[in-house]
Amino acid sequence: MPRLGRIASRIAGAGVLFLAGLACAPDRGSGDEQARRAGPPRSIGPGEGAVSIVAWAGYIERGETDKSYDWVTGFEKETGCKVSVKTAATSDEMVALMNEGGFDLVTASGDASLRLVHGGRVQEINTALVPSWGSIDPRLQNAPWHTVDGRHYGVPYQWGANVLAYNTRVFPKPPQSWNVVFEEMTLPDGKSNKGRVQAFDGPIYVADAALYLMRHRPELGIADPYALDRAQFEAAIALLRQQRRIVGRYWHDAVAQVDDFVNEGVAASSSWPYQINLLQSR
Structure with missing residues (x-):
């Protein structure tokens, strides 16, 4: 089998972030459009017991690909929130899936995030409810691929070369x-x-x-x-x-x-x- 090497370029994509804010959160009972117009949630209520995520391969692992990588099982035991994941191969597929509806979160790259924001498919978030927000690199906190008119629609998750x-x-x-x-x-x-x-x-x-x-x-x-x-x-x-x-x-x-x-x-x-x-x- 051929061995692979790598050299990194300076480009880092546009980062990857979690978009939307209704996962395992209280049901507002007023529909996606009304929730979006109402602005970000002001508090975190009781969980719904389940969260559905559109994700890149390898991002939401439960040990099925490699037993050494499992951060879903522990989360489910700790929170009681059942995680389901739909793996998407491209940003276009992520946008299409979010447009269909039925998902709480998406690990969107920068070439998909603004399409979802301007398409009204994701909700503004309240950064005060994200405990680790202060530890995020300031260059990413207000990045233009998830911040529109001073409003945040995603939490930067990671960047990669x-x-x-x-x-x-x-x-x-x-x-x-x-x-x-x-x-x-x-x-x-x-x-x-x-x-x-x-x-x-x-x-x-x-x-x-x-x-x-x-x-x-x-x-x-x-x-x-x-x-x-x-x-x-x-x-x-x-x-x-x-x-x-x-x-x-x-x-x-x-x-x-x-x-x-x-x-x-x-x-x-x-x-x-x-x-x-x-x-x-x-």
Whole structure:
């Protein structure tokens, strides 16, 4: 089995946060729209006994994937609140599921959170009711992907680096640049990278291209990969169109990407720590 290495980029996605505020809380009995208009809850009442969550793979674990990782069982015993989880593979799927209704919480990334806020699918929260709010990095507390007009709609949960995953059979030494997934070239094993690299399947991947251009085309003046002017955006899109000629598959399912590295001969790809940990544990 090929071994996987990784190098991290400076981009960190937009973080992941819990959105909504009705989980295991008292039933307000007035419907989602009225609850949203009423503002955030002022107190925490008796629990409902159950909470339904839309989550990324690996975020709400009860030991089913790996017995060493189980933080649901203890929570259920301590609170009496039964946890049910619907795993989503993409931000689009999360938004679709929340639009359908029936879920209390969602671990939304920054490319989904504002769609849910502006779509009226999540409720404003009262940060005073979050005991650990003061320990959250101030840079995340009022982040624009969950704070609108001074109102908070989510609690930052974690952030993670986007990483460059590479097959150590192809790269005896770590690649020194992300150009191995953006530009056609011959890899250290003497073969072309065409058809052997992957890229993330989502609009937020434009930011990865912009980050690459920050270093490789400094004349563009990109200071924030998430805030591009027209010329910078068009340069990022042009890079992604160029990359399309060498991409074997656009990935969005983390588990499927693990299988691609193991069985399909993928040489390098943008990835997340979740896949790296799974691959390195095999």
